[in-house]
Amino acid sequence: MTQSLASDITTGPNQGDFDYSQKRIDDASSQLQVPLKTIDLSVGFSHSTILNEISLSFPKGTITALVGPTGCGKSTFLRTLNRMNDHVRGFWHKGSVVLDDVNIYDKSVDPLVLRRNVGMVFQRPNPFPMSIKDNVVSGVKAHKLAKRKDLLAIAESQLKEVGLYDAIADRMDDSPFRLSGGQQQLLCLARALAVGPEVLLLDEPTASLDPVSTSSVESLISALVPKLTIVIVTHNLAQARRIAQHAAFFFNGELVEHGLAAQVLEDPEHETTAQFVTGRMG
Amino acid sequence: MFSKSHLLRRKILDKAMWALATFSLVCIVAPLAWLVWGVVGRALPHWNWSLLTTKPGGANGGGLSTLIVGTLVITAGVAVVAGIIGIGSGLYLSELCPEGKGKILRTASEVLSGVPAIVLGFLGYTVLVVEFKWGFSLGAALVVLSIMVVPYIAKATEVAILQVPTAFREAAEGLGMTRWQTLRRAVLKPAAPGIVTGLIIALAIAMGETAPLLYTAGASNNFPTSHITHSPVGFLTYAVWTDYNQPLAGSAELSATAAVLLLVIVLMLILLSRLVIRVSKKYSINNSHGGR
Known part of the structure; x- marks a missing residue:
């Protein structure tokens, strides 16, 4: 699988006779321990440096929470993991981001295929202005991962996976903007999952949601491991404690401390981390 | 307090x-x-339904049938030529163009939109009708009217696209969509109402022009032919302008009827655009009642 995924992000999937269901089974059977890591990664825009020599590994099938005060570089770091900063003016990086032994910033890597393997969900729900069904399968259609006749079944199965299907079964052709904020975010998760990513990046996915919706999204995120490797940026330390197995604390563009979530968030080694997690800074 | x-x-x-x-x-x-x-x-x-089916001419001035068809043909031609170039230009300016080049192109477009229609008509006459030897024709009229309204369509397209929330683009990029897929699936749909509105306004402006058409389309009492060049085309604003001052009985009324027909066609264009906008807004972010 390592070989096939590495080949996937460099040359693109075999689009001719792609078996959607088989792809998901293959992904689930992958046994990589650290599919994604950064090595001495420095990132900046024009003359300013945002992140300084970050080396961090994301163990397979776990949730890693990135925490830290506003402006410390967490979201920039997250967006660097699937090359979402590529089009931002003045963006530069040093060091590497390695996905399955391939540096994703190598010239041979196709960022479009990379983003299929490293999916992303954003702070605010951002469904497309199309029907609920079309939203779920938009990525599947873009990457030609399934035949047209199978799209409805895929949409239904993804919506069931995120626990949204029962609520909207008779509204598949409706506008997604009729859904509540929490339902829209679940829809965005279904859309991201539909293309079969190996890693999922979540940028404060519950920041704009109420506590009930937050709970639904957290339950889903927890249920996605160990099938997926998840990296989540959150300002909510309680959330990080609830769902993450690993945590990393960023401060002023530096990675101060990382390790098991219980250790980093409850009994940190560094004073700065302790100040943050105990609410003396933030 | x-x-x-x-x-x-x-x-x-x-x-x-x-x-x-x-x-x-x-x-x-x-x-x-x-x-x-x-x-x-x-x-x-003085309304008579036969005005719609009778050719101009004769002792009482005749009808307006050929001029109505001529106006519709010219408008449809401008919609195709200026629509493609204008929307393409707006897409280029908003999505593909480097900033420096964009400033030059936007300035050029603004200058072009400020050139008086009669000057463009005169230019079309000297270059296309005389120099290129196209004669008074549909081709010359389409080129001049399209040059005249392309800046409006380009600006409307650019503004409509720039107003699309960044979140849609990010979502598309995050899924690994290509630039074209992002445009087609996430940008153009929500921008469609603005683009269509700009196109309709541009067509209404083109339809109401007289001076550039006198210089390029010429005048004719016959239906438009399949020839793009060397075949003059009649149009409604010609009747509005010419018949009003004719000494023939009924000419002034014919002029007023032509003006009413122009208003009706513009109204129909606006209704058509409303319909397109309504359909394209079915899944709009601002339409939380969309759907069934």
């Missing part, structure tokens, strides 16, 4: 702003009502 005079000032200012806004509305609606009343009042007493 507030003094009486302060509260009184606020109330007076509030009333004054309401009055100013209402006055502005009247300034727009009143001339339109006067225009409609004037032309419909002149045309209606």
